[in-house]
Amino acid sequence: MASSAVNLLDLAAASLSSVIVAADLIREMSTTDENDTGVLPSHNNVRLKADGSVVTDADFAAQSIIVQSLQYVSNDIRIVGEESEEEMAKKSMTGMEDKIQAMFHLAQKEIQMRYNSDGEGSSDLPFPLAQQRLAQNDDATNAETEASPSTSQDRALEKLKDCEVDPSRVSVFIDPLDGTKCYAEGEFDAVSILVGIVLDGMPCFGVICKPFGYAGHTTVMNTECVVFYGGTLLGAAYTAGGSTLRYSLEGKLPEDLPRAVISGSKAKGIIKEFVAHLGNKGIVQSEPLLVSGAGEKSLRMIIRSHKEGLWFYPKAGTSLWDVAASDAILRILGGKLTDKNGKNMDYSRSQAEALNRNGVVACYDATLHAECIRLFTEGSWEATE
Incomplete structure (x- = not known):
């Protein structure tokens, strides 16, 4: 029996929403001990994997949330995560389905707004993931720089026209907690969550989440995380809830x-x-x-x-x-x-x-x-x- 087509916009929404939920859990599990040594408590079970790299329970829990969210859209896509399925299953995050689905529906609305826009991030309504205390365009003061003609025209790529595809064409790559060693040592600036959607061997959508915020950029809703996303699927890149990402060329000095x-x-x-x-x-x-x-x-x-x-x-x-x-x-x-x-x-x-x-x-x-x-x-x- 043939697999049902997967909607790439919904898959993008699942990627976006899941990192926000996972970021909340990563922050919750990052509490340092009462001596403020920057070392995570034993309940996060910091340990070494067979290859010598550091891993924590937060890695597995975050990947479980992301995988669960993606499978909410399709069980037939190929998912490649850093953490093994066996270990992840032990840390499966049950009881979070309502939170995952509520965030998914908000992200789904935002992704649809982006896809139907002109790529400039304009809309008559605030984006669903916008920081609630901000007006629609308040985060224009972010560190996002002004576009130049070369970036906004010469380099522009058309967004994908066909978003309903056979799942055999799709792979999703997940790093649920990049910078785990820094995380285990209480150095959170290097910590990221990464999700990339690949269509026919070419990445078409990516999400980079900073669970502990990012200087100069507004957070998602009332959370502490900042999320960047985009690709050829949408024809542009954005800050979640905020404005379009772009940069101008440097001078000659x-x-x-x-x-x-x-x-x-x-x-x-x-x-x-x-x-x-x-x-x-x-x-x-x-x-x-x-x-x-x-x-x-x-x-x-x-x-x-x-x-x-x-x-x-x-x-x-x-x-x-x-x-x-x-x-x-x-x-x-x-x-x-x-x-x-x-x-x-x-x-x-x-x-x-x-x-x-x-x-x-x-x-x-x-x-x-x-x-x-x-x-x-x-x-x-x-x-x-």
């Missing part, structure tokens, strides 16, 4: 050049050397920003609060669920995300094969991305690693 973001623990060797090489050529600023968390790094390419423009990581260490959401959003903003050889990520890979062995190169601008890939592949950088 050195201080106007984009900045690279790298991990503090990786601020040496091939990564630092190649960024310095780009700096010497006047392509990026010479000094990179040190940023923790794959989700936070990719979000910096999207928000660009400090002119961030390049995430260069040419080695294994990330997985498909770390990049699917940002890949979708960067595409609609004129950016690009590939491996170190300039090849698109292969989203057909299974959870067991999800490691990005050839690294990640993400740029806010496709032209910058092409130049970085060219300089890297034409050089002898592999020998210096």
Whole structure:
């Protein structure tokens, strides 16, 4: 028997609503001990997985909420999450169905409004996920920058016309708690929730949620989280409940050049050397920003609060669920995300094969991305690693 078609707009709404519910749980489980040491209490069961990475009960609980929400729309889509189904089942969040469905209906209305708009975020009514104390356009003071002709016209992509598709064409990648090590240590700025919808091998919708807020951006309703979402499905990118995401091109002065973001623990060797090489050529600023968390790094390419423009990581260490959401959003903003050889990520890979062995190169601008890939592949950088 053939599977029923899945509505991508409803799937996007489920992705959006579920991260908001999951963010509330992540915050609830993040309470530090009475000595304020920044170490999570034992009830969150911080431990190491077989691969040596840190995991907590919050990781499994958050993924359970997201999966439950997606399956509310369709049981036939392919879902690839960071956490195993066996462990997730042990932490299944029962009793949250009413909250999940109530948030879904609000997100569904907002997604429909975005899809039916001109991409400018205009509407005669406040968006359903808007901060309740704000008027419709009050969050225009966010750190979202003004659009330039090049971003609003030349780079604009049409939204998808056919939203009813066979579920066999759809995959959803979930990182329920990116930056778990930072979370376990009480460092919440690096924490993100990532959900990416992939259609026919190409990311078409992404959600990046910051459970503990994001400077310069208004929160969702009366929660503490800030959510960014969009892709070719909608033809634009947005802040949940707020305005359209876009940025203008920099000028020609050195201080106007984009900045690279790298991990503090990786601020040496091939990564630092190649960024310095780009700096010497006047392509990026010479000094990179040190940023923790794959989700936070990719979000910096999207928000660009400090002119961030390049995430260069040419080695294994990330997985498909770390990049699917940002890949979708960067595409609609004129950016690009590939491996170190300039090849698109292969989203057909299974959870067991999800490691990005050839690294990640993400740029806010496709032209910058092409130049970085060219300089890297034409050089002898592999020998210096």
